[in-house]
Amino acid sequence: MEELRPAGLNRPGTTEWAQGLSRPLVYRYFPGGRQQLYEAALRSAAEQLILCFGEPPAGPPTERVTRVLDRYLAFVDEHDTGFSALLRGGCVVETSRTSAIVDEVRRAAAEQILLHLGSGAAAGPRLRMMVRTWIAAVEAASLIWLDEGKQPAAAELRDWLVDQLMVLLAATAATDPETASAVAALLPLESAGGPAGRLAQRLVPVLGEAAHLLPEDG
Amino acid sequence: MEELRPAGLNRPGTTEWAQGLSRPLVYRYFPGGRQQLYEAALRSAAEQLILCFGEPPAGPPTERVTRVLDRYLAFVDEHDTGFSALLRGGCVVETSRTSAIVDEVRRAAAEQILLHLGSGAAAGPRLRMMVRTWIAAVEAASLIWLDEGKQPAAAELRDWLVDQLMVLLAATAATDPETASAVAALLPLESAGGPAGRLAQRLVPVLGEAAHLLPEDG
Numbered sequence: 001m002e003e004l005r006p007a008g009l010n011r012p013g014t015t016e017w018a019q020g021l022s023r024p025l026v027y028r029y030f031p032g033g034r035q036q037l038y039e040a041a042l043r044s045a046a047e048q049l050i051l052c053f054g055e056p057p058a059g060p061p062t063e064r065v066t067r068v069l070d071r072y073l074a075f076v077d078e079h080d081t082g083f084s085a086l087l088r089g090g091c092v093v094e095t096s097r098t099s100a101i102v103d104e105v106r107r108a109a110a111e112q113i114l115l116h117l118g119s120g121a122a123a124g125p126r127l128r129m130m131v132r133t134w135i136a137a138v139e140a141a142s143l144i145w146l147d148e149g150k151q152p153a154a155a156e157l158r159d160w161l162v163d164q165l166m167v168l169l170a171a172t173a174a175t176d177p178e179t180a181s182a183v184a185a186l187l188p189l190e191s192a193g194g195p196a197g198r199l200a201q202r203l204v205p206v207l208g209e210a211a212h213l214l215p216e217d218g
Numbered sequence: 219m220e221e222l223r224p225a226g227l228n229r230p231g232t233t234e235w236a237q238g239l240s241r242p243l244v245y246r247y248f249p250g251g252r253q254q255l256y257e258a259a260l261r262s263a264a265e266q267l268i269l270c271f272g273e274p275p276a277g278p279p280t281e282r283v284t285r286v287l288d289r290y291l292a293f294v295d296e297h298d299t300g301f302s303a304l305l306r307g308g309c310v311v312e313t314s315r316t317s318a319i320v321d322e323v324r325r326a327a328a329e330q331i332l333l334h335l336g337s338g339a340a341a342g343p344r345l346r347m348m349v350r351t352w353i354a355a356v357e358a359a360s361l362i363w364l365d366e367g368k369q370p371a372a373a374e375l376r377d378w379l380v381d382q383l384m385v386l387l388a389a390t391a392a393t394d395p396e397t398a399s400a401v402a403a404l405l406p407l408e409s410a411g412g413p414a415g416r417l418a419q420r421l422v423p424v425l426g427e428a429a430h431l432l433p434e435d436g
Contacts, residue, residue: 136358174420
C-alpha cells in the first residue's frame, strides 16, 4: 500500500492521479475501486494531520498552540488543492464516509486543544463549544489563506489565530465560570515575552479607547 | 410556486416532502424534477436568510449585530433539520449549485457585517478575513447548538457570539492598522449600558489576572 500513499490528500479526489494506474493494479489493492482508494488516501492524510496536533503538555500553552498551528499550516500548504476541495465539499467522491473522516480530525483537534487548556475530556459545554468554533475559524481562515495565494505569511496567520484563541478564552471566561477557572490556571504559565504577553501589550492602547465603557468608579 | 414554498429548507433534501406531490405536479412547475425543486426551495430559503442580515446603519453597532443574530438564530431554529443537513454536506442532492447558493449567503452576511463595522466593500484583507472567520464560527456554533438540543438559550448564544466579534476586533486591531481605525471609530458609538459595556465590565477581572504579562512601567 505504501506505493499508493504519497499523493495522499493532494489531488481533488486522487482519481486524476489514480488514472495513471492500471485498473487491475487499483483493484488488486482496492477491491472497492477508486472510491476505496480515495478513502484510503484520505484516511492516511487524516492520520498524518491528527499527528500534527500532538504536543507535549509542557511550557506556556500559547507556545504549544503556536507549534501545533505551525504543523497544521505546513500540512495545509503541502496539501493545498486536496485540502480545499475536501473541505469545500467540491470532491466528486465525497460521501458520508469521507465526511466522517473529516469530522474525526476536527474532534481530535478539539480534544488536543482542550488538553492544553487543562480540561480534556471533562470540559464543559461552553468551553468545548468555544474550542470547536475556534477550530471552525481556523479552517475557514486556512481556506481563505489558500484562496489568497497564501497571504499573509504563515507565521503571521498563525500568530493571529493564537491571538484569536486567547481573546475567545477571555470573552468566554467573562460569562462561563469553568472557562474563567481554566484561564486563571493558564495565565501564570504565560510570560511577558511570549504570545500572551505580546498580545496583552498590543491590546493596551485598544482597550484604552474603551475606558468610557467602564463605570467611573470601576 | 407559493404552494411549494412552506417546506423551504426544512427537510434534508425537500425530496421526502416532495414525495407527497404527484410526479406530474412536480414536473409541471420544475421541468428539472426534484433536484430543481430542491434548488428552488433552497434559493427561496437563502433569500429569506439574506434578509435577516439587513439592518439600518444606526445606533450602537453591537446592538445592530445583536438584532441580526436574533433573526439568524430564529431562522436556524425554524429550519433546523434542513440547515444542519445542508451545511454538513449530508444532503443527497448537494451539488456545485447548492454550494454556490450557500456561499452567496456567506458573502452577503460578510458584506452586511463589514458595513456595520464602517468598512463595506472597501475593507482590507485582514478585516475581511476576520469577519469571514467569525461567520464560520457563528455557523459552527449554530450547528453545535442544534446538536445540543438548542442549548444554551438563543439569547445567551447570541450575546456570546456578539462578545466573540468584539474581542476578535480587538485582537485584530492589535496588529492591523485598518482594523484599529475601525475600532477607534466604533467605540464612541458604544455605551456602558450596551453589549460592549457589559463585556468590558466583565473582562476587567479576567484581565486583572494578566497583569504579569505587561511591562512593570507599562
